[in-house]
Amino acid sequence: MSRAEYINVIGAGLAGSEAAWQAARLGVPVRLYEMKPEKRTPAHSYSGFAELVCSNSLRSLQLSNAIGLLKEELRRLGSLIMEAADANTVPAGAALAVDRYAFSDYITDKIKSHPLIEVIPCEVTEIPEGITVVASGPLTSDALAETIHGMLGEGYLSFFDAAAPIVDFASVDMTKAYFASRYGKGEASYINCPMEKDEYDRFYEALVTAEEAHIKDFDKKELKVFEGCMPVEVMAKRGRDTLLYGPLKPVGLPYPGTDREPYAVVQLRAENAAGTMYNLVGFQTHLTFGEQKRVFGMIPGLENAEFLRYGVMHRNTYLNSPKLLSADYSLMKSPDIFFAGQMTGVEGYIESTSSGWLAGVNAARRALGLEPAVPEKKTVIGALAGYVSDRTVTNFQPMNANFGIVDPLGYRVKGGKTAKNEALAKRALDCIDTFAASLAVNPAE
Numbered sequence: 001m002s003r004a005e006y007i008n009v010i011g012a013g014l015a016g017s018e019a020a021w022q023a024a025r026l027g028v029p030v031r032l033y034e035m036k037p038e039k040r041t042p043a044h045s046y047s048g049f050a051e052l053v054c055s056n057s058l059r060s061l062q063l064s065n066a067i068g069l070l071k072e073e074l075r076r077l078g079s080l081i082m083e084a085a086d087a088n089t090v091p092a093g094a095a096l097a098v099d100r101y102a103f104s105d106y107i108t109d110k111i112k113s114h115p116l117i118e119v120i121p122c123e124v125t126e127i128p129e130g131i132t133v134v135a136s137g138p139l140t141s142d143a144l145a146e147t148i149h150g151m152l153g154e155g156y157l158s159f160f161d162a163a164a165p166i167v168d169f170a171s172v173d174m175t176k177a178y179f180a181s182r183y184g185k186g187e188a189s190y191i192n193c194p195m196e197k198d199e200y201d202r203f204y205e206a207l208v209t210a211e212e213a214h215i216k217d218f219d220k221k222e223l224k225v226f227e228g229c230m231p232v233e234v235m236a237k238r239g240r241d242t243l244l245y246g247p248l249k250p251v252g253l254p255y256p257g258t259d260r261e262p263y264a265v266v267q268l269r270a271e272n273a274a275g276t277m278y279n280l281v282g283f284q285t286h287l288t289f290g291e292q293k294r295v296f297g298m299i300p301g302l303e304n305a306e307f308l309r310y311g312v313m314h315r316n317t318y319l320n321s322p323k324l325l326s327a328d329y330s331l332m333k334s335p336d337i338f339f340a341g342q343m344t345g346v347e348g349y350i351e352s353t354s355s356g357w358l359a360g361v362n363a364a365r366r367a368l369g370l371e372p373a374v375p376e377k378k379t380v381i382g383a384l385a386g387y388v389s390d391r392t393v394t395n396f397q398p399m400n401a402n403f404g405i406v407d408p409l410g411y412r413v414k415g416g417k418t419a420k421n422e423a424l425a426k427r428a429l430d431c432i433d434t435f436a437a438s439l440a441v442n443p444a445e
Contacts, residue, residue, distance in 0.1 A: 004367040006031055008132040009360070010124050010144075012049040014081055015341030015352045016135030017107050019360030021080040023133075024116040026364040032111065035123040035141065048104030049111055050081065054163040054229065055279065056103075056271050058085055058096040058349055064421040066401040070350050070380040071096065072425075073432045074357060077381075080110060081353040090270040091189030093181035099273040127151065127337065131367050133359045135340040138316035145317070151334075152324060159398065162231045162284035162313040165292055166277050167268070168306040177268075177301035183252035190269055191278055192253050193301040194262030203298045204243070207236050210291040213313065231313065232283045247282025266299050277308055286313030318345045321388040322396055328372040329359040329385065338363050345388050347398035354381040354401075355388075361439075375435045377407045379428045 009020045012034035020032045036047055062068040074082045084106040088098045111117055125143035127134065136144055138161070149156065172191060179188045195203065210233060236243055244250070248264040255262065271277035285292060289310045297303055321344050324331060329344060331337040340359035341352045358381060362372050375382035383405040387393075399405065403424055413420040 003369050004131050005029065006130070007363045007367050008033065008128045008130060009135060009363075010128075010132065011135040011137055011341070012036075012108075012111065012119070013135060013137050013341060013352070014050045014349055015137075015356030015359070016133070017050045017111055018079060018081050018353050018356030019133045019135055019338075019340050019363065020111060020117055021114070022078070022357055022360035023364035023367075024114050025078065026361065026368070028116070028364040028367045030117045031120055031128075032117055033120045033122060033124045033128075035121070046101060046104055048101070049108040050084070051104050052098070052100045052349065054161065054284065055269075055281075056090070056097050056100045057092060057269060057281075058098065061094055061096050063425040064418050066380050066403050066406070066421075067348070067350055069425045069428055070354060070384075070401045072429060073375075073379055073381050074350070074354060076429065076432050077357060077436055079353060079357055080107060081350075081356075084110070088273070090273050090275070091187045092269055093186035093189055097269060100271060102273060131336045131338075131363050133338040133340055133356075133363050134343075135356060135359070136343070138318060138342045139314065140317065140343065152319070152331075156317045156319065158315060158317045160286075160313055161229045161316040162286055163309075163311055164279045164281070164283040164285065165296065165307055165311040166271055166279045166309040167302065168308055169276050169278055171304055171306040172268070172278065173301045173303060178256050180253055180256070190267045190281070191301070193266040193268070193299050194250070194253075194255065195248070195264040195266070195300060197263045199298075199300060200244075200248070200264045203295070204236060204240060206295045206298055207233055210287050210295050212291075213286050213288045229284050231285050231287075231311075233285060233287060266302075283311065284313075285311035287311070316342060318343050318398055320396055321345045322390050322393040325389050326372075327374045327382075327385045327389040328362040329355055329388075330362065330366075330372070336366065342398070345396060345398050346384050348400050351384055351399075351401055354384055357381070358385055373435070373439060376431050377405075378424075378431045379435070380406060381432075383407070 006029040007023055009016050009030055009032045012032055020030045023030050060068040084103050085098050088102040088106055090097050090099050112119055126147055177191050177193045180192050181188050181190055244264055250261045250265045253265045254260055267281040268278035269281050271279050292310050326332055329338045329340055338359040340356040344355050346352055346355050374385055377383045377386045380401050387399050387405045413423045
């Protein structure tokens with residue numbers, strides 16, 4: 001295999017930024033194409049790279065949780081996204097949450113200052129010649145999407161994604177709300193807005209009867225919403241008590257100074273390090289803005305809340321990857337072309353990052369004349385790659401990190417689910433350390 005002078009990366013989101021960084025670490029020059037700030041998608045508002053569109057939470061830090069394990073795998077593999085996340089945290093109990101603007105700025109500065117990365121601010125409508133990582137995201141521009149569609153010859157599969165509203169902390173009535181973390185784990189960093197039964201009943205009725213925003217070019221009969229971003233009003237319509245076992249779960253959040261738990265609790269999590277902005281956890285929505293203000297204003301403590309950003313719903317598009325991609329995220333019929341990010345069917349910030357890491361490393365290895373390198377499916381990063389390239393999958397759906405896709409231990413572990421997951425995590429990290437040591441090219445910053 002001959003060497004290539006550089007690789008192209010399309011898109012500077014989480015996956016694209018990670019891919020560009022990893023290729024540059026391996027000594028391969030990168031041309032990174034990003035259409036912001038000249039052009040934005042309906043879901044993007046910030047000019048920086050790796051913008052977090054929905055939540056600012058990167059989810060659990062626990063190694064006994066698959067997403068927590070994936071974070072640690074990426075740390076050990078030199079992930080830029082994890083470096084930025086760890087450097088720009090905001091309090092979030094047992095989860096990892098970041099100041100979304102500081103996080104984006106950190107990544108943007110690192111990318112733009114790397115001597116081997118050339119940032120080209122323009123919209124890409126055709127796949128460039130040469131080795132290319134397509135990380136244009138689930139909101140890929142229409143022109144590029146048409147190019148990809150024509151090249152692949154396989155239909156897209158689509159779902160709708162929703163974001164939660166953000167309120168000004170100064171407008172939250174803290175005489176009704178209180179700071180606490182569930183079961184007292186970690187710092188008491190969440191704002192908790194408690195409801196009694198009558199308050200919940202009124203809120204529930206208002207929520208399930210509220211007016212939804214019109215979605216362009218959308219037939220409601222064909223609605224598919226990924227479970228991890230289910231709009232709160234859609235979730236509520238599954239049954240009156242559904243929210244009480246989901247985003248309004250009250251267990252472990254007693255009233256301050258008592259053992260008595262409210263009937264329901266709405267939690268708010270800090271959006272920035274200054275603690276001036278808070279998002280409504282689990283309140284992804286596509287209600288009209290006016291209805292959001294009215295209905296969410298019924299939550300105790302949010303009666304006079306100032307909404308800095310209302311929730312929105314937008315289309316996310318992903319590939320029928322098992323028919324198209326190899327485990328290194330390269331296109332089977334055109335191995336110089338790689339895909340990365342949520343358009344591959346890995347769902348979530350860190351999952352997208354993992355695909356960007358693997359696509360970037362393997363695009364660089366291809367440029368260097370080396371064979372592909374993919375971690376074992378004993379690891380979460382390898383398991384996700386295996387899932388999107390599994391030829392036996394016939395009804396492909398987006399997938400979060402979970403232990404169900406990881407190769408089983410092959411033996412029983414005493415101590416229940418947590419002990420089993422801890423054993424899976426230990427094995428995975430041993431595999432990652434071995435994999436990192438086996439890479440044929442030494443990283444060069």
